[in-house]
Amino acid sequence: MDQNFFQKTPKQALEQLQVTSDGLTSSQAAQRLAQYGPNQLAEGKKKSVLAVFAEQFKDLLVAILIAAALISMFSGNLESTLVIFAVLILNAILGTVQYFKAEKSLESLKAMSAPSAKVLRDGQRLEISSDQIVPGDIIELEAGDLVVADGRLLNCWSLKVNESSLTGESEAVEKTNEAIEGEQVALGDQKNMVFSGSLVTYGRAVMVVTATGMDTQLGRIATLMNQTQQRKTPLQKNLDDFSSKLAMVIMVICAGVFLLSIFRSHMTILDSLMFAVALAVAAIPEALSSIVTIVLAMGTQKMARQNAIIKELKAVESLGSVQVICSDKTGTLTQNRMTVQNIWADGVLTRGTDLELANDAQRTLLKIALLDSDATMDHETGASVGDPTEVALVQLGGRFGVEERAYRTQHPRLAELAFDSDRKLMSTLHNTDDGPTLYTKGAMDVLLERSTQLLTANGPVPMTPELRAQIQQVNRQQSENGLRVLAFAQRPMKEARLLTLEDETDYTFVGLISMIDPPRPESIQAVADAKKAGIRTVMITGDHKVTATAIAKQIGIFGEGDMSLDGVELDSMSDEELDQKLPHIAVYARVSPEHKIRIVTAWQRRGCIAAMTGDGVNDAPALKKADVGVAMGITGTEVSKDAAAMILADDNFATIVKAVLNGRSVYANIRNAIQFLLSGNMAAILAVIYASIAGLSVPFQPVHLLFINLLTDSLPAIALGMEPARPGLMDQPPRDPNASMMDKPMLTRVFGQGLMIGIASMTAFYIGLNQSGPALASTMAFATLTLARLFHGFNCRGKESIVKLGLGSNVYSLMAFGVGILLLALVLFVPAMESLFLVSPLNGFDLLCVLGLAFAPTLLIQLTRIFQGR
Template identity: 45%
Template sequence: LPSVETLGSTTVICSDKTGTLTQNRMTVTHIYTDNVLVADDVVDTDAERLLVRIANLANDGKLSREGDRVQTLGDPTETALLDLGLKWGFYKDALDTEAPREAEIPFDSERKLMTTIHRDPSSGRLLVAVKGAMDEMLACCEQIHVRGQERALTDEDRERLNAAYLDMGGRALRVLAMAYKYIDALPAVVEPASVECGLTFVGMVGMIDPPREEVKVAVAECRAAGIRPVMITGDHKITATAIARSLGIMEEGNTVHTGVEVQSMSDDELRATAEHAAIFARVAPEHKVRIVKAFQERRNVVAMTGDGVNDAPALKLADIGVAMGITGTDVSKEAADVILTDDNFATIVSSVSEGRRIYDNLMKSIQFMLSTNLGEILVLFTAVICNMVTPLLPIHILWINLVTDSLPALALSVDPAARGIMRRKPIDPDQGILTRGFVIRIVLQSVLITALVLTAYHIGLRESIDVARTMTFAVLAFSQMTLIFSIRSGNENAFATLFSNGLLWGAILLVVVLMLGVMLIPALQSIFHVVSLTSTQWLWVGGLSMAAFVVSEIVKLFVRK
């Protein structure tokens, strides 16, 4: 609950791209080989078949067979490559049998490469299959495979490949490069330095992970609510920018920065950069900690999403750490404050709205309790100062506190969100509960209750002290029941949301029934020391009780003007 309340104060949401902003359903749509970019099902060349074979060998995904149906299992990126293989007639399980894996170097966020080594039956040698990020891959390649031939990779080739890579990124494609080489035997130590070098570049695959349809609306809600959405991704900045623009995250004046740039910045430079940053691309988990800290040092309340083990420090540092419920690791869930069961950015925005609603309802309950209790205190204090006969007995005060105060206040906790709650600025976390405006409202409402209750007391005193106390007790209880509708609507017209909280109406109805029982049943009258009232006195009770609501609404009308 405290975490949801803190979400109401959030000013920056740092979100992963894959699975949170997008659907996490990767599909290969383009292949680049032989210096040509084509749709994945247009041409069947030797280079393309080699590329798809490497993509399936350097892959930890699995195939599941149910009769004639073949299903891919594993990471969305890897299953997309397996689906591509199935389209070309490559079956992962058959490939693993044909070319068994002898060794591997798993993917990590620093190298951004994955390498597997296989026994190749056709050559009798070992095939090194490598897939990964284009920037890192090119640095490891010395040859290029073009139209069935291997030749040296020239500077002109590198420029051409980089241009194609940027073009694919500009189409919002996630790009993976493929390369290979043959070796005669496993090195003594299988490590990147000895294996991921002297490679032959084959080509690239471009995958699309469609943005979630609801995210664009959620991003617009964020901006209306004064919240900055920031994309943090491992993808290239060109790809990230294309997706961010389509979702409305990237706007005029926003900037894009890479993990390498973050690494080279001082804390002061990063803090200055955070003012306009909308995207951090090619980011490693350790960069996220510095990014969160930079936003916090600019007095932001930061929500950070994460799913991996390495994301735990950033999740812990953020004001609200949000772990992924579907793809998140146990470590990330332990470090987070909130677990997102559907891994959806729109749900975070809904949680912000819920946090604001909880905060609003807490403030309504506090305002109601303080206004009514201060009103009781002022009534008794005035009686003492003016040397009046005590207008309320202890049993009256006990009843008011236990019944007429508590039941409606509890019902306020489930009040629906106010209209326009996501068009307000975030709650200032440094702002105390008792702000100047809040205190003024409480004082005015308590003075209003005091005036109405003492008016009832003096009207009843014309008959007797028992009638005066009975009318005082009744007006104090019933005026609270009418005033609560003005309190719950804030500065808005109470009639706009008069019937939106059924539980509140139920609580008030229960209080009214109990009060009428106390006022009308003889046995209870003697216990509570009240007497029967005349119809005229009941009209005074009703009129004075309604006056609390009417006067409060008139004051709000002038405030709005």
């Protein structure tokens, strides 16, 4: 539907759609249904289980392992072949399960179009399924109805619609069938339109359907979600980069080792192939992806206990490198409930908590607020029903022990004029001690203009220009602070009768009540903590700019030199202008789903890892686009939860900051685990290369290395993932997402520590070789390498010495060490294991040598750290 349609009169709209006010005929509806198809939202193409399973084998490292398994099979080493293939299949199954858990289609969006609707066809009023609605249908709406399609209002009576699923704001929007001015109108300002997925909360209306299915605002959001591509996390990029480089290095070195070995006259081609296989198995960290997955999963469990429910494991790691949080205002930074802040009566501005019932003007102000509203509250449970603004007024009465129901019983309502967006007033007539009295609330400027007196503690006084100026000044001051201001007035009536619009005049002005959706107390501290951690918080909201900016200042988001924009201003900016001003924009107000994606994309263009929070359907595309999408668990729609990577069980911004701390800790633990795995593998690589160059027999059988990599290494690596968060993590800036995990210090540690363990292993190999031959030498080298890597797990807990870290501060590392020792003992001392793992019996001297050599690298590393620490 073209934008000019919003400016057309009802008659012009009907002519454009070629319908009459009686609606379509059955044949016309059938033709349009055939033209437009069922009113459904697009569903993304799903991959088959087999296709997803096959994708798990595309990695180059996996191809190298498959080649190693085939070579091992042809060489007669069936045990190694079976173990390698078992590992590959297990990893593929794990990856397939994760894919189907993480990827969900837009079923929630489809479900929102399922309700029925009341339409006029062939001059009759019918109730049909929403998927049979077509453009041109005339639909009747009343309170409680879910709007099933986008439509232009033909007529309405005091209509209010909750569009929170689209705009993100919980306050109901008043609608009118009047044509609106201007060419560009924000979604929340299209007063003569209603949109699919909205809820009618008050009044009645008749609309003509202008768009269904994917042509609706809801459908556009579905299209955005389908078009939005998720980005890889920094860890995924690092691991992908590392894997590709490692694969190339392995291929080159394996080829070199094979050629080097084959030209030695005493070695057969089969022996040379076994060297290449041993090197490939030693170099590839088979358990790396599984270890990373397990550590991330454990991080999710810890976060869940802190109300941050992680849907996608990669979000844990991304949280650790978040540099900007684009946060929704309502319910996340604020409490999602209107609260009275200040009252003005009898010439005095006071806080709502300081209202004095002994003051006639203030008591009358509260009386009007309770009687001239429809909200109710259960004063025992605190549960309330009604418009958020009126609920705030009822809660004000409850604060002083005044129940609205008792007031309303004492002063029954005789007549009313419902709120109207044109009049900006609501009036009710009541029986009072002074006779029938008209009570009115509404916009300050409208009521002040119609008032001739002002109520004071001493009774009504004439409304002078000075008093008008004072009231206007108070209103202006409150509005500039982001408060919503309501004015209240009264007028005595001669008799009880039906009200007319002419009755709303000649008022006695009583006072003002200002209210706001207040910030969560913990949000202020959380924003400060985020700032300390180098994380920028940006507010993105559908609220008005003045209100949003005022809240942002209170919370600490908006500071000196910052600026705020609304959707129209954002539309007028090019991407270059936005990029230039982006660091200084703290608040975005009155924004659309496209705006939110544009804001997130702009931060990502700067190389930043961006988190985005939201709870409505309108937030879903941006949640999916962000590096970390965060949905609200309490107020969030199912669509937003589907699109997000993390869900806040408490809808609290402070929980995001806690999750960032956990994310940083998890990343540090993963890095330590990778260092542990790679330094151990480096020891095996150096040992195999040395043996090949020196013309020695293979120091480790492939089954030895697979046993180390998959069993004895996995447990300490997982234990490293359980390391508690170190103090000062949130005092550091976010890490550079483009920085390589394998930086120079990391590579130095991996090579240096691997070299020490490799020397110890080859020393044990030579001792066994001199004693009994290659079989004992291989067994001693295997036992030394395994035990040395178990000890090395304590070195990788952190950069400090184990004395400073505390040996018992991570009990899981002690448990992993104990289980590793037990597994090694089973292999070495249980006769049934000797043939499976190709080991020879060890005597007491052999065991002492293995123990001493295995512990030597850890002793040297720890003594060095203690010396450096002092």
